[in-house]
Amino acid sequence: MRSSIQLATLNYALVVAEEGSFLRASARAGIDHSALSRRIRDLEYAIGTKIFHRHARGVGPTPAGERFLDRLRSVLLELDNTLTLARTGIKDEQQRLSIGSNGMILAGRALDAIIEFGKCHPNVTVSLIEGLHPEPRAALGGTEVDVTVTSSSQSIGRAFELRLWKDTLAVVVASNHPLAGCPVIEWSEIGQETLLVRRGEAFLLADTVGNRVQLPAIVEHHVSAGILLRLVGNGLGIALIHDGDANGVPEGAVCRKLRIGGKPIQVRNFARWRADNANPALPIFIAFLRDRYSS
Numbered sequence: 035m036r037s038s039i040q041l042a043t044l045n046y047a048l049v050v051a052e053e054g055s056f057l058r059a060s061a062r063a064g065i066d067h068s069a070l071s072r073r074i075r076d077l078e079y080a081i082g083t084k085i086f087h088r089h090a091r092g093v094g095p096t097p098a099g100e101r102f103l104d105r106l107r108s109v110l111l112e113l114d115n116t117l118t119l120a121r122t123g124i125k126d127e128q129q130r131l132s133i134g135s136n137g138m139i140l141a142g143r144a145l146d147a148i149i150e151f152g153k154c155h156p157n158v159t160v161s162l163i164e165g166l167h168p169e170p171r172a173a174l175g176g177t178e179v180d181v182t183v184t185s186s187s188q189s190i191g192r193a194f195e196l197r198l199w200k201d202t203l204a205v206v207v208a209s210n211h212p213l214a215g216c217p218v219i220e221w222s223e224i225g226q227e228t229l230l231v232r233r234g235e236a237f238l239l240a241d242t243v244g245n246r247v248q249l250p251a252i253v254e255h256h257v258s259a260g261i262l263l264r265l266v267g268n269g270l271g272i273a274l275i276h277d278g279d280a281n282g283v284p285e286g287a288v289c290r291k292l293r294i295g296g297k298p299i300q301v302r303n304f305a306r307w308r309a310d311n312a313n314p315a316l317p318i319f320i321a322f323l324r325d326r327y328s329s
Contacts, residue, residue: 040073197302224250231252
């Protein structure tokens with residue numbers, strides 16, 4: 035049976051399960067929709083059980099398919115680890131991994147995940163690169179990053195993608211701002227404010243909420259997150275952060291919950307990388323994210 039089932043097909047099955055749709059899964063995996071459907075049908079025939087049931091809104095795993103997919107995730111994770119050891123030859127050999135981010139304002143849970151990864155894998159030296167659109171590179175020696183952790187929903191090229199956590203947006207205002215006394219601020223209340231963003235964050239903001247509301251006047255600064263929030267504390271505007279970063283707000287500013295129509299504003303995060311990247315540290319990081327942070 036193993037010789038008749040391709041590893042790519044098993045990966046496609048997991049993508050279909052994550053997306054809940056053959057159409058979205060085919061776009062994400064870079065394969066024709068009908069070809070993907072045939073692969074899954076052939077896989078179901080090969081293992082002798084139906085993995086997905088089709089319905090009007092997409093697809094979902096059957097009870098037998100759920101068990102199969104859970105086991106498949108564990109098997110592929112173990113395979114990733116085995117291949118990584120085969121590449122390095124020595125488990126404790128020091129490796130390097132570059133991680134790009136274009137998240138909004140501060141790091142949200144991304145930085146926590148990277149710190150935790152570093153503690154779990156001290157033999158991997160991580161370098162962080164922040165920029166507008168850090169692209170995953172094809173192989174060792176490239177100038178781009180190995181993997182990008184981003185809140186942008188727009189995938190670049192044919193990068194593989196892993197859906198991660200959701201962050202909730204909060205708003206930072208000066209402590210003497212008229213809205214500072216409100217524990218919850220509605221988006222409509224900041225319409226006349228000046229929104230301070232770092233370079234590239236206007237794109238991310240429009241990607242996140244631009245279709246639902248009108249954006250305030252935006253002023254872009256080429257500065258660090260810390261300096262930007264100090265500008266807020268001095269009354270030069272407001273800023274958005276992930277609510278998990280509320281403790282990073284400097285003196286003179288306060289963090290408040292932000293809502294649209296009474297509902298939190300959630301931002302989906304993704305990890306994106308290229309399958310032809312030869313860095314042996316990459317599958318270790320992806321397996322770590324999939325095991326602990328995949329949605």
